Amino acid sequence: EIVLTQSPATLSLSPGERATLSCRASQSVSSYLAWYQQKPGQAPRLLIYDASNRATGIPARFSGSGSGTDFTLTISSLEPEDFAVYYCQQRSNWPPSWTFGQGTKVEIK
Amino acid sequence: EVQLVESGGGLVQPGRSLRLSCAASGFTFDDYAMHWVRQAPGKGLEWVSGISWNSGSIGYADSVKGRFTISRDNAKNSLYLQMNSLRAEDTALYYCAKDHRIAAAGMWGNWFDPWGQGTLVTVSS
Numbered sequence: 001e002i003v004l005t006q007s008p009a010t011l012s013l014s015p016g017e018r019a020t021l022s023c024r025a026s027q028s029v030s031s032y033l034a035w036y037q038q039k040p041g042q043a044p045r046l047l048i049y050d051a052s053n054r055a056t057g058i059p060a061r062f063s064g065s066g067s068g069t070d071f072t073l074t075i076s077s078l079e080p081e082d083f084a085v086y087y088c089q090q091r092s093n094w095p096p097s098w099t100f101g102q103g104t105k106v107e108i109k
Numbered sequence: 110e111v112q113l114v115e116s117g118g119g120l121v122q123p124g125r126s127l128r129l130s131c132a133a134s135g136f137t138f139d140d141y142a143m144h145w146v147r148q149a150p151g152k153g154l155e156w157v158s159g160i161s162w163n164s165g166s167i168g169y170a171d172s173v174k175g176r177f178t179i180s181r182d183n184a185k186n187s188l189y190l191q192m193n194s195l196r197a198e199d200t201a202l203y204y205c206a207k208d209h210r211i212a213a214a215g216m217w218g219n220w221f222d223p224w225g226q227g228t229l230v231t232v233s234s
Contacts (some may be wrong), residue, residue, distance in 0.1 A: 094168065
């Protein structure tokens with residue numbers, strides 16, 4: 001089973017600052033990695049798929065990069081609505097299963 | 110607009126059963142695999158189970174295998190999760206989520222979009 005490890009657990013930043021979130025896989029997942037944003041009381045929302053593609057309606061300040069085992073989600077300039085928890089996720093082919101990282105909370109400093 | 114609306118959650122005693130439902134609209138339901146994902150209070154996301162468009166392929170997390178059964182009724186645009194032998198550790202918000210990949214392009218996709226708002230299951234005596 002592939003394990004996804006996110007770091008840091010919490011990121012304390014101010015609006016306007018750059019956020020860099022990491023997701024590391026225990027073995028290669030190629031580019032098949034997705035990122036989700038979850039705000040309190042809301043369902044997760046897809047941000048990035050296939051490591052670097054923004055989902056529909058996602059602002060350009062969100063970007064994803066990486067391949068293999070190391071991935072990064074970058075928020076170029078934090079807006080007030082970006083303070084949330086972010087999860088990475090991957091799929092294993094057989095047996096079919098999907099795993100999530102433990103999440104990174106981006107909080108207001 | 111794609112909509113997923115879960116129902117069926119509630120308070121249940123350990124060892125009892127519960128059946129969750131997810132009503133889908135706004136897309137061709139039988140063109141997509143579907144999934145259940147749960148989130149324990151204050152915790153992260155855990156994939157629970159997935160079912161292909163025609164129910165021909167099904168997967169479960171090890172934590173629920175043998176106790177939970179996923180199913181779907183394409184005529185009713187509905188997804189279900191039958192949960193038996195419930196334990197305290199099954200307490201969570203259960204989300205229904207649509208697989209991104211259309212069936213013609215493959216059995217399973219790599220990500221989920223969108224998700225429903227969830228239904229809360231509490232297992233306690």
